[in-house]
Amino acid sequence: MAFYRSHILVSVDPKCLKKGAHEILDALQDELVANGLVDEVQVLETSRIGDPDLHAPDLMVYPDGVHYANLSVDDIPFLVEEHFLKGRIVEKLKARERLVSDEELSAPKSKEVRVVLRNCGKIDPNNIEEYIAEDGYMALAKALTEMTPETVIDTVMQSGLRGRGGAGFLTAQKWKLTRQVPEKIKYVGCNADEGDPGAFMNRRVLESDPHAVVEGMTIAAYAIGASRGYIYCRAEYPLAVKTLNIAIMQAREFGFLGKNIMGTDFSFDLEVRMGAGAFVCGEETALMSSIEGKRGEPRPRPPFPSVKGLWGKPTNINNVETYANVPQIILRGPQWYASMGTEKSKGTKTFAMAGDVKNTGLIEVPFGITLREIVYDIGGGIKDDKGFKAIQTGGPMGGFIPAEYLDLPVDYEALASVGSIMGSGGMIVVDDETCMVDMARFFMEFTQDESCGKCVPCRVGTRRLLEILTRICEGKGQDGDIERLEELSEEIRAASLCGLGQGAPNPVITALKYFRQEYEAHIYEKRCPAKVCRALITYEIIDGVCTGCTVCARNCPVNAISGERRQTHIIDPDTCIRCGICMQVCNFNAIRIN
Amino acid sequence: MTNHPSNGKAVLEAVRTAIDKHGNNREELIPILNDINHTVGYLPKEALEEVSRLVKVPKSQLFAVTTFYRMLSTRPRGRHVIQFCESAPCHVAGGRKVWETLLDELKVNPEETTPDGKWTLITVSCLGICGVGPVIVIDDDIYGNVAPEQVHDILAKYD
Numbered sequence: 001m002a003f004y005r006s007h008i009l010v011s012v013d014p015k016c017l018k019k020g021a022h023e024i025l026d027a028l029q030d031e032l033v034a035n036g037l038v039d040e041v042q043v044l045e046t047s048r049i050g051d052p053d054l055h056a057p058d059l060m061v062y063p064d065g066v067h068y069a070n071l072s073v074d075d076i077p078f079l080v081e082e083h084f085l086k087g088r089i090v091e092k093l094k095a096r097e098r099l100v101s102d103e104e105l106s107a108p109k110s111k112e113v114r115v116v117l118r119n120c121g122k123i124d125p126n127n128i129e130e131y132i133a134e135d136g137y138m139a140l141a142k143a144l145t146e147m148t149p150e151t152v153i154d155t156v157m158q159s160g161l162r163g164r165g166g167a168g169f170l171t172a173q174k175w176k177l178t179r180q181v182p183e184k185i186k187y188v189g190c191n192a193d194e195g196d197p198g199a200f201m202n203r204r205v206l207e208s209d210p211h212a213v214v215e216g217m218t219i220a221a222y223a224i225g226a227s228r229g230y231i232y233c234r235a236e237y238p239l240a241v242k243t244l245n246i247a248i249m250q251a252r253e254f255g256f257l258g259k260n261i262m263g264t265d266f267s268f269d270l271e272v273r274m275g276a277g278a279f280v281c282g283e284e285t286a287l288m289s290s291i292e293g294k295r296g297e298p299r300p301r302p303p304f305p306s307v308k309g310l311w312g313k314p315t316n317i318n319n320v321e322t323y324a325n326v327p328q329i330i331l332r333g334p335q336w337y338a339s340m341g342t343e344k345s346k347g348t349k350t351f352a353m354a355g356d357v358k359n360t361g362l363i364e365v366p367f368g369i370t371l372r373e374i375v376y377d378i379g380g381g382i383k384d385d386k387g388f389k390a391i392q393t394g395g396p397m398g399g400f401i402p403a404e405y406l407d408l409p410v411d412y413e414a415l416a417s418v419g420s421i422m423g424s425g426g427m428i429v430v431d432d433e434t435c436m437v438d439m440a441r442f443f444m445e446f447t448q449d450e451s452c453g454k455c456v457p458c459r460v461g462t463r464r465l466l467e468i469l470t471r472i473c474e475g476k477g478q479d480g481d482i483e484r485l486e487e488l489s490e491e492i493r494a495a496s497l498c499g500l501g502q503g504a505p506n507p508v509i510t511a512l513k514y515f516r517q518e519y520e521a522h523i524y525e526k527r528c529p530a531k532v533c534r535a536l537i538t539y540e541i542i543d544g545v546c547t548g549c550t551v552c553a554r555n556c557p558v559n560a561i562s563g564e565r566r567q568t569h570i571i572d573p574d575t576c577i578r579c580g581i582c583m584q585v586c587n588f589n590a591i592r593i594n
Numbered sequence: 595m596t597n598h599p600s601n602g603k604a605v606l607e608a609v610r611t612a613i614d615k616h617g618n619n620r621e622e623l624i625p626i627l628n629d630i631n632h633t634v635g636y637l638p639k640e641a642l643e644e645v646s647r648l649v650k651v652p653k654s655q656l657f658a659v660t661t662f663y664r665m666l667s668t669r670p671r672g673r674h675v676i677q678f679c680e681s682a683p684c685h686v687a688g689g690r691k692v693w694e695t696l697l698d699e700l701k702v703n704p705e706e707t708t709p710d711g712k713w714t715l716i717t718v719s720c721l722g723i724c725g726v727g728p729v730i731v732i733d734d735d736i737y738g739n740v741a742p743e744q745v746h747d748i749l750a751k752y753d
Contacts, residue, residue: 104725197681197720235628235665236721276624277664279719293623294655295662354683354724361725396682428682442685449680450719452662 004042006084010059012045015052020073024057027076032084041084055095069095104204105362109378113340114364115348116201116324120208125243128250131211137256139327143219144264147330149179152223156326158334160346165191165282165319166394166423166499168345168412171326174316178224178306181314186226188217189291189310189317192233192240193275193282196395196426197446201350201362202320206233206240209324210247214270216323218257219330221268224316229270232287235277244272279450283498284317286452297454298498319424321350341367345411349425355392356383356431365410372406375429387432390514392439394423396446397503399510400436419510421503435532436515437522441469443507447500458501461492465508475535477523485512531593534578538594543568545590552582552591602640608633609644618649623659627666636667664718672707672714674752676700677731681720684727688741692728695742699749712752 008028012021025043032038050058055069066089068079075093082088105121108114123130131137143152157172178186190213194202206213217229233241248270251257259267273291280286281296288310290296309315325347329337338346345367351374353360358380365374371391375381382388390400399420401408408414412422430439448462465488468481489505489512496502512519521527528536541552541561548566553559560576563569571582571591583591612629616622626649630641637660646653660666678693697704700713707714723729726738730748737748 104723194720194722198683198724200720200722200724203722234722236718274625274628275663276628276666277718278662290624291621293621293659295658297662352724354727355686392682426683428686430686434686442682446680446682446719 002039002042004040006041006064007062008041008043008059009046009049009062010043011047011049011052011057013048013052013056016048016057019056021057023073024059024071024076027073028059028080031076031080035080035085037080037084050095058095064089067095068093104200106359109359109363111369111373111377112364113348113366115328115337116205116212116321116350117362117364118209118328119212120204120362123209125208125210126246128211128247128254131209132254135331136211136327137215137254139330140215140218140222140256141262143222143330144262144266149223149225152219152330153179155334156223156329159329159337160334160341160344161322161325161329161337162345162412163318164321164325164349164424166397166421168422171318171322174306174318175220175223177304178226178314178316181307183314185228185313186224187310187313187315188221188224188226188229189284189288189305189315190217190229190231190323191282191284191287191317191319192231192237192244193287194234194237194320194424196352196398196423198354198428199352199395199424199426201352201425203237203240204362205320205324206237207243210240210244211251212324212327213244213320214247214251214257216326217270218261218268219326220316220318220323222266224314226316227268229268230291230310231270231272232281232291233272233274234281235275241272241274248272278452280452280498280500283500285498287317288315295452297452298500300497321424342409342411342414344413349410349422351425351427353379353427353429355428356386356434357381357429358383367411368409370407370409371401374410374427375406379429382429382431384431389430389432389434390436392420392428392430392507393426394421394503394506395426396443396450397421397499397506398423398426399506400430400439400514401510402514404514419506419513421506433530433532435473435528435530436511436518437469437472437528438530438532440508440511441466441473444469444504447504451500451504455495455497455501457492457495458497458504461488461496462501462504464488465492465505469508472519472522473528473533473535475522475526475533477519479523481523482512482516482519537578538573539571539576539578539580539582540592540594541569541571542590542592545588547588547590549587551585551587555581555585557581605634605638605641606644609641609648613645613648620649620651623649623651623656624663627660627663631666635671636669638670642668664716670707670711672712674712674733675714675716677716677718677721679719679721679727679729679731680717681724683720683724684729687727689728691742692730692740692745695745696730699745713749 010025028043032041049060057071058069060067079090082090153172153175161171162168257269275281278296281290283298286296286298305315305317341347348364348366350364352362363378388403390402392400401418401420405418415422444466448466451458451462453459489509492505493502518529521529531537546568553561558575558577560572561569608630612626616625631637642656646656660668702708702715721729728740730737
């Protein structure tokens with residue numbers, strides 16, 4: 001066999017052909033002959049390389065991996081001479097990459113390790129062949145042909161993989177429990193009803209790498225002995241639903257889903273179910289009710305879904321990220337996976353950074369990284385170089401973590417030890433201009449709105465919490481309110497039916513624990529230290545700085561500002577509605593908040 | 595998104611199309627209702643009666659389901675539905691000012707429709723596009739990084 005030092009792959013996509021790919025091929029051949037390179041460089045035809053609309057005609061040089069685009073026959077002599085004789089890349093002919101700024105997922109930062117997000121933004125989610133080219137469905141083949149269901153479970157057990165949906169239950173343990181139940185019909189369910197507001201890693205995986213989830217679920221189905229699976233996806237994610245449906249269709253065509261997968265006697269098929277907008281449906285028992293077409297209300301556990309799940313049959317429910325990890329664990333071995341992370345939390349975790357941090361978006365890091373590394377090294381620090389106040393993890397059921405714990409290594413246990421949770425990986429950073437009473441009130445507004453109403457502690461309790469917090473923000477806080485908040489929080493936590501209710505007081509509890517003095521300032525001094533709560537602030541015009549330009553007075557919607565031209569103006573605090581417009585329009589920074 | 599069929603016939607047509615697509619199966623209730631809601635704009639009484647008859651689900655259960663999920667509406671909605679993301683990341687990114695501007699521009703209460711039938715303003719939980727908060731969605735169009743002063747111009751695009 002002839003050995004070539006370089007290969008030129010010329011795209012013969014119809015659009016490239018139309019724009020002269022054949023002529024390019026001929027010109028390349030002629031030039032290589034002329035330069036005596038025919039034995040060193042081989043020219044081959046290939047299908048589409050770049051975007052034909054943007055790049056045609058184009059070619060790829062291997063092993064260099066250089067993509068030349070928009071070529072004409074006249075470029076070829078120069079290209080061959082420079083690249084293949086002199087070994088210099090011809091920059092001016094290189095393909096211009098489309099400048100797509102991905103606000104959700106930037107290139108990996110130095111402390112990141114991407115397992116779940118590895119294919120996101122790299123492969124075409126609507127083309128199964130691209131997934132296969134990245135070793136896709138190899139893990140399934142390995143599981144089905146070389147492993148028994150038990151060894152699959154053992155492998156996942158050794159990897160230490162824990163549920164990425166929140167509670168962090170050992171994934172393999174769940175599989176084992178479901179497998180053990182002596183029932184013929186079993187189901188696997190995928191929770192794609194991403195819980196935490198602010199956490200969108202699951203949406204991103206479904207939209208960018210849907211086959212990883214399909215493959216992970218199929219392996220899980222093999223391990224537990226299920227023949228049918230459901231992916232429950234939020235109605236807020238129409239694109240994810242569409243991408244998943246395409247992926248499932250293609251997987252069926254390739255024999256990765258359906259009867260006798262890969263020629264074995266294992267059969268399994270999948271279906272996407274869409275929600276209709278209800279936060280509580282992320283709770284697994286509520287999710288199952290919703291799949292069955294009912295109100296998405298949770299029910300008490302036990303019995304756990306692994307014993308009595310969908311339609312009363314044993315059902316294994318994991319979330320998107322958990323399943324997406326599985327193929328990699330099977331393929332690269334449990335030791336590789338367990339080599340990342342901390343003693344009890346193995347592997348990597350995706351987080352969605354939001355709030356007052358410079359770099360928002362998705363990241364994936366090994367467990368054990370500190371919050372400081374996440375916020376400062378990866379997140380780039382606080383926006384506008386303000387101070388860090390707290391980070392809220394785990395969504396509306398999570399807690400606030402103050403600056404004193406910035407060096408906390410992130411894993412399930414460590415977050416729990418400071419009163420927060422992992423959740424599905426939302427991280428909201430707040431700066432020092434944030435009022436913690438207002439933030440707690442905001443979270444409570446959310447949970448009381450989303451409470452399904454089935455159990456009293458959550459339905460009524462969250463409402464009462466909200467009322468007290470609102471009162472404090474409005475400057476009507478009373479002596480004893482802090483104690484009332486604490487007592488009520490404990491009761492809601494202890495008595496609620498599902499995780500939503502049990503976790504609902506967490507933002508309040510942690511805000512009280514770490515920022516108690518702010519609550520006291522609101523209640524006893526009628527003062528909002530962060531200058532956020534409107535009822536507790538006044539706007540004042542600074543004498544000497546004000547030039548008397550009258551801009552503020554003209555813009556005030558309630559005519560609360562008076563004053564002569566070129567004289568310091570005055571705000572009447574009784575008329576002022578604290579809208580802040582005067583401060584925005586003032587050109588001399590002459591207005592301050594007290 | 596919301597082209598109100600003028601007569602009951604079109605409503606029934608929407609019901610049948612949805613049931614044909616998903617099958618007259620109790621489990622498919624939510625997809626069926628979602629489809630009808632999308633075509634008709636809301637779930638009128640006659641639609642629910644027809645679903646009840648064809649899928650063989652008691653009306654009480656249908657009512658339980660339709661009132662539980664936020665995206666299903668039993669009240670007519672405006673020609674355009676504005677969904678405002680009320681989740682924490684959008685809130686932190688300045689969502690409240692956008693919300694207040696929306697209320698001010700539309701002169702309407704949340705979950706209600708303007709008297710001229712043009713707008714319905716609803717809040718939704720996280721739309722998962724938190725990287726570009728605050729986010730509003732009008733019909734099927736998504737607007738990210740919305741600043742209060744843009745609201746007027748965004749609304750002006752719709753008639």
